[in-house]
Amino acid sequence: MRTRPLKVALLGCGVVGSEVARIMTTHADDLTARIGAPVELAGVAVRRPSKVRAGIDPALVTTDATALVKRGDIDVVIEVIGGIEPARALITTAFEHGASVVSANKALIAQDGAALHATAEQHGRDLYYEAAVAGAIPLIRPLRESLAGDKVNRVLGIVNGTTNFILDKMDSTGAGYQEALDEATALGYAEADPTADVEGFDAAAKAAILAGIAFHTRVRLDDVYREGMTEVTAADFASAKRMGCTIKLLAICERAAHGGSVTARVHPAMIPLSHPLASVREAYNAVFVEAEAAGQLMFYGPGAGGAPTASAVLGDLVAVCRNKLGEATGPGDSAYTQLPVSPMGEVVTRYHISLDVADKPGVLAQVATVFAEHGVSIDTVRQTGKDGEASLVVVTHRAPDAALSGTVEALRRLDTVRGVASIMRVEGE
Amino acid sequence: MRTRPLKVALLGCGVVGSEVARIMTTHADDLTARIGAPVELAGVAVRRPSKVRAGIDPALVTTDATALVKRGDIDVVIEVIGGIEPARALITTAFEHGASVVSANKALIAQDGAALHATAEQHGRDLYYEAAVAGAIPLIRPLRESLAGDKVNRVLGIVNGTTNFILDKMDSTGAGYQEALDEATALGYAEADPTADVEGFDAAAKAAILAGIAFHTRVRLDDVYREGMTEVTAADFASAKRMGCTIKLLAICERAAHGGSVTARVHPAMIPLSHPLASVREAYNAVFVEAEAAGQLMFYGPGAGGAPTASAVLGDLVAVCRNKLGEATGPGDSAYTQLPVSPMGEVVTRYHISLDVADKPGVLAQVATVFAEHGVSIDTVRQTGKDGEASLVVVTHRAPDAALSGTVEALRRLDTVRGVASIMRVEGE
Numbered sequence: 001m002r003t004r005p006l007k008v009a010l011l012g013c014g015v016v017g018s019e020v021a022r023i024m025t026t027h028a029d030d031l032t033a034r035i036g037a038p039v040e041l042a043g044v045a046v047r048r049p050s051k052v053r054a055g056i057d058p059a060l061v062t063t064d065a066t067a068l069v070k071r072g073d074i075d076v077v078i079e080v081i082g083g084i085e086p087a088r089a090l091i092t093t094a095f096e097h098g099a100s101v102v103s104a105n106k107a108l109i110a111q112d113g114a115a116l117h118a119t120a121e122q123h124g125r126d127l128y129y130e131a132a133v134a135g136a137i138p139l140i141r142p143l144r145e146s147l148a149g150d151k152v153n154r155v156l157g158i159v160n161g162t163t164n165f166i167l168d169k170m171d172s173t174g175a176g177y178q179e180a181l182d183e184a185t186a187l188g189y190a191e192a193d194p195t196a197d198v199e200g201f202d203a204a205a206k207a208a209i210l211a212g213i214a215f216h217t218r219v220r221l222d223d224v225y226r227e228g229m230t231e232v233t234a235a236d237f238a239s240a241k242r243m244g245c246t247i248k249l250l251a252i253c254e255r256a257a258h259g260g261s262v263t264a265r266v267h268p269a270m271i272p273l274s275h276p277l278a279s280v281r282e283a284y285n286a287v288f289v290e291a292e293a294a295g296q297l298m299f300y301g302p303g304a305g306g307a308p309t310a311s312a313v314l315g316d317l318v319a320v321c322r323n324k325l326g327e328a329t330g331p332g333d334s335a336y337t338q339l340p341v342s343p344m345g346e347v348v349t350r351y352h353i354s355l356d357v358a359d360k361p362g363v364l365a366q367v368a369t370v371f372a373e374h375g376v377s378i379d380t381v382r383q384t385g386k387d388g389e390a391s392l393v394v395v396t397h398r399a400p401d402a403a404l405s406g407t408v409e410a411l412r413r414l415d416t417v418r419g420v421a422s423i424m425r426v427e428g429e
Numbered sequence: 430m431r432t433r434p435l436k437v438a439l440l441g442c443g444v445v446g447s448e449v450a451r452i453m454t455t456h457a458d459d460l461t462a463r464i465g466a467p468v469e470l471a472g473v474a475v476r477r478p479s480k481v482r483a484g485i486d487p488a489l490v491t492t493d494a495t496a497l498v499k500r501g502d503i504d505v506v507i508e509v510i511g512g513i514e515p516a517r518a519l520i521t522t523a524f525e526h527g528a529s530v531v532s533a534n535k536a537l538i539a540q541d542g543a544a545l546h547a548t549a550e551q552h553g554r555d556l557y558y559e560a561a562v563a564g565a566i567p568l569i570r571p572l573r574e575s576l577a578g579d580k581v582n583r584v585l586g587i588v589n590g591t592t593n594f595i596l597d598k599m600d601s602t603g604a605g606y607q608e609a610l611d612e613a614t615a616l617g618y619a620e621a622d623p624t625a626d627v628e629g630f631d632a633a634a635k636a637a638i639l640a641g642i643a644f645h646t647r648v649r650l651d652d653v654y655r656e657g658m659t660e661v662t663a664a665d666f667a668s669a670k671r672m673g674c675t676i677k678l679l680a681i682c683e684r685a686a687h688g689g690s691v692t693a694r695v696h697p698a699m700i701p702l703s704h705p706l707a708s709v710r711e712a713y714n715a716v717f718v719e720a721e722a723a724g725q726l727m728f729y730g731p732g733a734g735g736a737p738t739a740s741a742v743l744g745d746l747v748a749v750c751r752n753k754l755g756e757a758t759g760p761g762d763s764a765y766t767q768l769p770v771s772p773m774g775e776v777v778t779r780y781h782i783s784l785d786v787a788d789k790p791g792v793l794a795q796v797a798t799v800f801a802e803h804g805v806s807i808d809t810v811r812q813t814g815k816d817g818e819a820s821l822v823v824v825t826h827r828a829p830d831a832a833l834s835g836t837v838e839a840l841r842r843l844d845t846v847r848g849v850a851s852i853m854r855v856e857g858e
Contacts, residue, residue, distance in 0.1 A: 023722060027580065033645070033765040034577050130575060136723035138575030146559060146567030148463050149743020151456065216462070276729060279708050293452060294565035294740035297730035300705060301723065311723035314578020328757035336462040
């Protein structure tokens with residue numbers, strides 16, 4: 001075993017970074033045995049050096065992250081700052097100065113993964129980011145390596161813990177969105193400004209990364225269709241229950257049936273209670289993968305938090321260090337195809353539509369005609385009425401999203417349709 | 430990209446081998462892109478060369494497996510023969526002649542993994558066996574690599590599809606063991622001689638492999654405590670339901686609380702319906718992992734079958750080929766600790782005990798005294814009686830298994846205890 005330690009620079013020492021530093025210290029012997037050489041924390045770049053950091057030698061702390069990654073003796077840079085800049089510039093500089101990089105930065109990887117991979121390859125270094133998607137759940141490595149001999153056709157994931165907590169609360173207690181969000185905020189599951197979570201931005205970044213890795217192609221953040229879950233109501237959950245479903249905010253990446261294109265989207269959807277994703281509770285994440293040979297797989301675990309994210313970072317650290325010792329690099333970018341990403345209108349899915357309609361003869365016939373005119377086949381209709389007002393719940397068969405949304409537009413123009421109470425896609429069947 | 434193909438020898442061409450050959454042919458372009466060089470099926474060793482094998486060039490087929498692995502130009506040997514010999518000798522010969530090995534052979538790895546790893550390392554070759562445990566579910570790689578920076582404390586797995594199918598059927602239909610086994614046999618989920626599955630031998634081999642990898646130590650097949658599930662009854666399921674539980678055949682690998690020893694065992698156990706493993710249906714497998722930093726993870730998917738197992742084999746093939754091209758080897762054996770494996774008596778668990786007792790005053794007091802004398806604390810007691818006969822269901826708190834089984838022995842000796850109807854451990858709480 002080599003005794004000169006591998007030197008690690010840690011960029012960021014918040015919730016995740018401090019856990020990474022703690023485990024590197026307390027589990028140093030295990031890491032040494034697993035890597036084949038000791039690892040040494042050589043520097044920690046922070047914004048506020050005055051903040052007390054338990055267990056970290058103050059002499060290692062610096063505010064000059066750029067100088068740290070430029071030192072030249074750093075073997076691995078761990079980037080847990082988040083955001084685009086200065087993370088991007090620091091990672092690029094790290095590669096240029098001979099370091100490999102472990103990152104937990106989903107926004108940056110979703111936006112600039114291709115360029116960063118190219119820079120890593122150019123300098124013969126590794127770029128690993130298991131922690132960027134679904135926290136501690138091993139997902140990137142299984143997709144990139146375990147399924148490397150298979151063909152993934154579909155990825156269906158609950159990849160945001162905040163929204164899953166809110167939806168689970170609505171499902172189990174009958175609470176409305178605001179009430180459930182307030183509870184999530186009080187318990188620390190939602191941030192003061194929950195926009196990135198509840199509007200699906202966080203999940204969309206993860207969908208872009210997952211789609212790219214699953215289909216060996218390039219999927220940019222802008223390619224991901226996105227709808228948040230702020231308009232999901234208690235009434236939607238009641239409808240879902242009647243259908244034997246629950247509602248989840250899903251990241252869905254699919255290869256088109258003809259194989260020549262892919263899609264990626266984030267939106268709330270009804271899924272059957274019998275689907276393994278339906279029983280994913282609280283802030284847990286889970287990703288369901290359908291592969292040609294492997295069949296249906298699911299990966300489940302905590303999607304966020306300091307310690308779980310640190311676990312993923314340290315798994316990558318061990319891999320990158322082993323590669324470094326073996327003078328090798330791990331599997332790099334695998335986007336060897338350039339499959340077009342189809343727009344949402346071409347996605348084939350099912351709709352669950354609730355309409356408030358006039359309670360008089362002929363309304364159902366009118367509504368059914370609109371569906372037929374748009375080429376959308378109806379699976380089931382449920383009609384309930386009282387006091388001259390009626391409610392019509394229509395569940396369609398599979399059809400292109402454009403045909404379904406065109407149908408809804410036309411329904412809105414009918415005199416007998418007072419309003420469209422809710423529209424939700426139905427997935428996982 | 431290098432154009433000289435990597436040469437692959439396939440040992441065995443049954444359900445799994447023929448799928449491996451099929452995918453290597455139909456997905457050749459994808460494999461080439463992912464590996465960085467073409468792979469070529471250079472030979473297929475079979476026992477019965479006369480059997481027609483669709484899609485395999487008859488010129489590649491041989492009955493002389495030894496000559497095939499000795500050719501000297503083989504880069505990777507895929508062993509899907511199963512059993513100890515000739516698989517062991519062929520794998521050893523393969524390493525000696527410069528090939529890396531991908532195996533799906535749980536029995537061999539459980540028995541001789543250490544020696545085979547040593548031979549592989551001595552010759553600078555890889556030994557991969559993702560397919561040996563839980564079929565297509567990426568499990569070995571996540572444990573060895575993704576969690577390499579974490580400390581796994583517990584692995585709780587449904588790793589045998591046949592027995593899960595039988596138990597799920599008993600749970601959902603109220604069928605008895607024999608009836609459910611007959612259905613499993615008729616549907617092809619159970620073999621004509623189901624002993625290896627229903628007596629837990631198959632699961633025990635997987636438990637030995639999982640415990641070794643999870644705890645970085647050596648766990649031999651003989652170290653694994655094993656009880657089959659042939660004595661689980663419909664009445665046990667009724668009892669389980671009353672407790673909000675179901676019954677699964679579990680492989681359980683644990684690190685002792687003090688950290689200085691490990692245990693591995695296979696037996697039927699009650700688990701709460703709220704546990705993610707409880708909803709694993711039919712012949713699916715799932716493995717629940719508890720790690721210090723990552724928390725609770727679960728890996729779910731098909732645990733057997735030609736295509737799923739082939740997916741795992743091909744994932745390993747891609748990894749091994751990449752290593753070969755990079756003139757590196759992957760993470761080898763990681764049993765760097767030599768933790769003692771404690772006997773079953775030292776395992777701390779809970780018992781659910783059903784007793785047939787005389788329906789007269791003082792029986793409960795007598796029974797409770799026996800528990801107290803053995804230092805076993807009672808959690809709940811449920812007593813039901815009619816016509817002079819009564820049934821007593823006792824659920825204990827956690828206690829060493831030796832104390833629990835000592836309690837049961839003493840209960841059997843009580844005059845007022847007519848019989849011990851069932852004993853089952855309670856896990857996953």
